[in-house]
Amino acid sequence: MSARLTIALLCSMVGAATAQCGRSDHPNCAMWNRNVNFCTNEARPLAVRQAYCPVMCGNLGCPNPNAPTTTTTTAAPGTTCAKWAADATKPFCANPDLTVEQKTQICGTTCDFETKPNADCVLYTVTDGKLTRGTPSNRTAGPAKAVSSGAVATTKTTLARAYAGTGCTVGLFPDLAPADLTKPAASLVGTATAHFFPVPDQSNAALSYTCTCV
């Protein structure tokens, strides 16, 4: 599904006053704002700016998507949720800008893990532009142990996103059996308020990861 259609569908589910406000920003917002002052550029209709960059452009009267919401939202159909969840550019369930409440109200069944995580860490892979949640894993008791990440070179399956529970760290390693588990190539640290992270480009093909928690 195109980003434009996703935005249109998401907008059709929220209240009329801010109906054109997207629920999170398009990945290019920062660049657009640098290049053409997107947030204040009246050459573009307000509705377009609200749809594409509601969070970064705090000047457009859009609700803060990180605030707890009591807006009445209608649940989206399962097939729609599955498409949104698999959107590698703007994955619904793994979107750090949406609240648990929003994910629960709109796509609670599809986002079952993300709304009620029953494990400490998970990686999301992308194959042919489709995002898939991998097998969740829990912290290891005792010394960290690396487990397979789900990246597969032959199918061009790469790591795109990670979930880390509060106080848990996803450590990414290029090798399947890393020699030194204390030196990951990248570390993604979950806090009470941040759980979903993009995987840094240099670790997209990392073959193993550790899940450690304090």
Ligand SMILES: *[C@@H]1O[C@H](CO)[C@@H](O)[C@H](O)[C@H]1NC(C)=O
């Ligand atoms: C992780 O631990 C929870 C209990 O804390 C358990 O319900 C869940 O099945 C475990 N998940 C995995 C992948 O081991």
